Amino acid sequence: MVHPFTAASFNQFLGEHKLMASRCTQCKQTFLPPRAICPNCHSDQMEWVETSGKGTLAAFTSVYVGPTFMNAEGFDRNNPYATGIVELDEGVKISARLTGVDAKNPANIKIGTPMRVEFLDRGEGDAKQTFLAFTPAN
Amino acid sequence: MSNRKLGRGVAMVGAGMCKFGAFADKSSRDLFVEAFQEMRASVDQGFDPNVIENIYIGNFSSDLFEHQGHTAPIMADVVGLTPRPATRIEDACASGGVALRQGVMAIASGLYDVVLVGGTERMTKLPTAEVTDTLGAAGDTLFEIPAGFTFPGFYAAMASAYMHKYGMLPEHLMNVAKKNHDNGALNPKAQFGVTIRDWMQQRIQAALKKGKPAPTWKNESDFLHDDAANPMIAYPLRLFDCSPITDGAACVLLVAEERAREFTDTPIHIIGSGQASDAALHDRADLTALRAAHIAAQDAYAMAGVTARDIRIAEVHDCFTIAEIIATEDLGFFEPGTGFKMAEDGVTARDGAQPINTSGGLKSKGHPVGASGVGQAVEVWKQMRGQAGARQVNRDVPLALTHNVGGTGQTAVVHVYERK
Numbered sequence A: 001m002v003h004p005f006t007a008a009s010f011n012q013f014l015g016e017h018k019l020m021a022s023r024c025t026q027c028k029q030t031f032l033p034p035r036a037i038c039p040n041c042h043s044d045q046m047e048w049v050e051t052s053g054k055g056t057l058a059a060f061t062s063v064y065v066g067p068t069f070m071n072a073e074g075f076d077r078n079n080p081y082a083t084g085i086v087e088l089d090e091g092v093k094i095s096a097r098l099t100g101v102d103a104k105n106p107a108n109i110k111i112g113t114p115m116r117v118e119f120l121d122r123g124e125g126d127a128k129q130t131f132l133a134f135t136p137a138n
Numbered sequence B: 001m002s003n004r005k006l007g008r009g010v011a012m013v014g015a016g017m018c019k020f021g022a023f024a025d026k027s028s029r030d031l032f033v034e035a036f037q038e039m040r041a042s043v044d045q046g047f048d049p050n051v052i053e054n055i056y057i058g059n060f061s062s063d064l065f066e067h068q069g070h071t072a073p074i075m076a077d078v079v080g081l082t083p084r085p086a087t088r089i090e091d092a093c094a095s096g097g098v099a100l101r102q103g104v105m106a107i108a109s110g111l112y113d114v115v116l117v118g119g120t121e122r123m124t125k126l127p128t129a130e131v132t133d134t135l136g137a138a139g140d141t142l143f144e145i146p147a148g149f150t151f152p153g154f155y156a157a158m159a160s161a162y163m164h165k166y167g168m169l170p171e172h173l174m175n176v177a178k179k180n181h182d183n184g185a186l187n188p189k190a191q192f193g194v195t196i197r198d199w200m201q202q203r204i205q206a207a208l209k210k211g212k213p214a215p216t217w218k219n220e221s222d223f224l225h226d227d228a229a230n231p232m233i234a235y236p237l238r239l240f241d242c243s244p245i246t247d248g249a250a251c252v253l254l255v256a257e258e259r260a261r262e263f264t265d266t267p268i269h270i271i272g273s274g275q276a277s278d279a280a281l282h283d284r285a286d287l288t289a290l291r292a293a294h295i296a297a298q299d300a301y302a303m304a305g306v307t308a309r310d311i312r313i314a315e316v317h318d319c320f321t322i323a324e325i326i327a328t329e330d331l332g333f334f335e336p337g338t339g340f341k342m343a344e345d346g347v348t349a350r351d352g353a354q355p356i357n358t359s360g361g362l363k364s365k366g367h368p369v370g371a372s373g374v375g376q377a378v379e380v381w382k383q384m385r386g387q388a389g390a391r392q393v394n395r396d397v398p399l400a401l402t403h404n405v406g407g408t409g410q411t412a413v414v415h416v417y418e419r420k
Helices: A007-015 B028-042 B062-066 B071-078 B095-108 B128-136 B151-166 B170-184 B196-209 B220-224 B257-262 B291-304 B321-330 B339-344 B361-365 B369-384
Strands: A020-024 A046-050 A054-063 A081-088 A093-098 A114-122 A129-136 B010-017 B054-058 B086-089 B114-122 B232-234 B247-256 B268-277 B313-315 B399-406 B411-418
Touching (some): A007 A020, A007 A129, A054 A093, A054 B151, A054 B232, B010 B028, B010 B095, B010 B257, B010 B369, B028 B247, B054 B071, B054 B095, B062 B114, B062 B128, B071 B086, B071 B114, B095 B114, B095 B268, B095 B399, B114 B369, B151 B321, B170 B196, B170 B220, B170 B339, B170 B361, B247 B257, B247 B369, B268 B369, B321 B339, B321 B399, B369 B399, B369 B411
Parallel strands (some): A093 A129, B054 B086, B054 B114, B313 B399
Antiparallel strands (some): A020 A046, A054 A081, A054 A114, A114 A129, B010 B247, B114 B247, B268 B411, B399 B411
């Protein structure tokens, strides 16, 4: 099956519990989120590569006032959630939800913490969506 | 650094804004009419609006905030300027600053001599959660927003990286809030026209009036650490680290330099303009600086033939307290990692060595996102002409700067102003 370098393909891979990046076959640079055109050499000769799913926490926050779709998941002022940016071992960074950290005590969350990928399946059947998350590796 | 020059000189000869705030009974067109009328009154020699040839309107999302698209011709119409070309500029919270740049370029190109630049946003009609969703649309809705990021969340994440890299504490951010509320208290157009001390007193009086036990904050710091009074929004950012949801409009009149004296003896020349773009936050090498803002500033300085040292006052994009600290570094006022210390030491205060946000900034003046960039130009107009009233800085201001950011720094636009 051909997967164009689109968000839809990326999300389909997430549904299969794979964190996929695109790699430029010309200059060998890796991109996450995937890109159709290399910003480095402007080649469109990309290939999919599965990432290690391992990295470290680069930035984070604990959100007390969220958007409506997170409120619908049960988060609010009294039940904040953590989100952040993880730098993968491949050198690329990605926004993701953070699990396994104490969102109510965000001062205890540490940048540089080794993280591993998790896939959060939400909904059933056609409504199923998979969200990217990371959790402390240890 | 680029070596671009304007094709010819551009001068600002009028500037005005409505009061920023929350107005249940005003649409963005009503706000724009007020801003236009104040701009009109500010033109020293007076002028006939018929001389305006072209209109740019900064607006982020009248579509979602008011269910009204196609905003520019509406704004042209309510001030009686159809059939002139009217164009809406959308670059998120930098819409106003980019509209200003379009106006500068339209005149510099030689195509027009007189251009109206406005900005409007009417945000308070929506409930807060939907405002959060709407502002979130300025982020990357495919790869950032599903992670649960909100706009406070993005800047909070930058703050976390900055704290980790430079040893800043959440308490340092409070200095920016205190300063900007002090300045905003002197600005009759500000949404929050009170200092944090006054705010505390108001809360205490309100409690006493209701017969409730009065809060016992010892000082501003005590108040700002109180989870009830200053709740966490996105760690480490609390309510008073965030700019408010605001209704507002602003506008300026730009003319070809050679025609400026028809309008005023004290024109403010726009001598530098820079703009840059960037990827989503996670896709940047450095999470503690905005590359686009740095490049926009370098380009604006180069065009103007000045350096950061020459700038007397600056209105910077303090959508969040951390944003002001990072801005003062991106603009070259301070070394990376030192901005929070400068805020702590009062360097950025109105009477400090490098005054930042004398208007109160977006933090206190309010942040009607599409109007904010134009509102910044209104403040430098007043300060450079000695018309800022109680908040007038205690020095001459021959050179000033505005810095307007869209999203998390996907857009940044910087202008340098000179009173010749």
